[in-house]
Amino acid sequence: MAESQSPPYRLLTYNIQVGLHTRDYGHMVSGAWRHLWPSKDQHSNLERIAEMLSGFDFVAIQEADAGSLRTRSRNQIEFLARAAGFDHCGFIVTRDLHPVARHCHGWMSRAAPIEQQAHSLPSRIPGRAAMRLRYGEELGGLTILAAHLSLGGEDRRKQLRYIAGMAGAGERVVMLGDLNSGNEFLRHHPDLHEKGLRPVPDAPKTYPSWRPRRALDQVLLGPGLQARRVAALPIHLSDHMPLAVDVEVLDRPHR
Structure with a gap:
């Protein structure tokens, strides 16, 4: 086994559902109006989320809003990055329903990426995207690929093929991200397998947050990396739980 050459890096992915707390499926239906109009608890939820994010080196966020009527013009990615003390952040708008909503997902990190790209993903219904961020030492x-995938299996297969192509040799x-996929689906995808991208074993269930039954949020690691800790954090501010992972960089790639 290769030895680690650095302390673990703390990464997190979280589908925040536009900062809307959800108690159960009934609450999702009765509170559907909150996706179109500002709600009084949204700001306090975002502040609590920011407090949790402050302990990480890199964060990927799904189902945020880039500033619209329903968020009182607040860009939620920029707000969370500022409130959690991150110096660097970015986002991609995936569905622009101005002025009511500007769906987006984004990232924030302590270190500045030396390269960043945003990619629209193939999908029968437009609105899925991935971000590629390459960092120095x-x-x-690390090269981090952060994504939010479709619900349909065929779309996800195509999207994973596209994202695998974003991983450079070496x-x-x-x-x-929120990959809407379980371990088996990811493990048997031929393009991920070819690139050596493997889901962390025993990925915890993250959805729904009030009674987790499905591991929709996932982390995959390529050669030369190892997960030391993977945990779904017991925080119930969205319909998903946040997924945290400590990643160690090994001194030589392994499979």
Whole structure:
């Protein structure tokens, strides 16, 4: 087994459902109006989320809003990054329903990426995207692929093929996000297998947050990386639980 050459890097992915707390499926239906109009608890929920994010080196956020009527023009990615003390952040708008909603997902990190890209993903219904961020040794030389995938299996297969193509040869690659996929689906995807991207074993269930039954949020690691800790955090501010992972960079790739 290769030895670690640095302390673990703390990464997290979280589908925040636009900062809307959800208690159960009934609450999702009765509170559906909150996806179109500002709700009084949204700001306090975001502040609590920011407090939790402050302990991480890199965070991927799904189902945020880039500033619209329903968030009182607040860009939630920028707000969370500022409130949690991150110096660097970015986002991609996936569905622009101005002025009511601007769906987006984004990232924030302590280190500045040396390269960043945003990609629209193939989908029968437009609105899915992935981000590619490449870091220097300040964040272990990681290349991070952050994504939010479709619900349909055929779309997800195509999207995973596209994202696998974003992983460069010899890079230390982490893929994470709301992938709407279980371990078996990811493990048997031929393009992920070819790139050596493997889901962390025994990924915890994250959805729904009030009674988790499905592991929809996932982390995959490429050669040269190892997960030391993977946990669904017991925080109930969305319909998903946040998924945290400590990633160690090894001194030589392994499979």
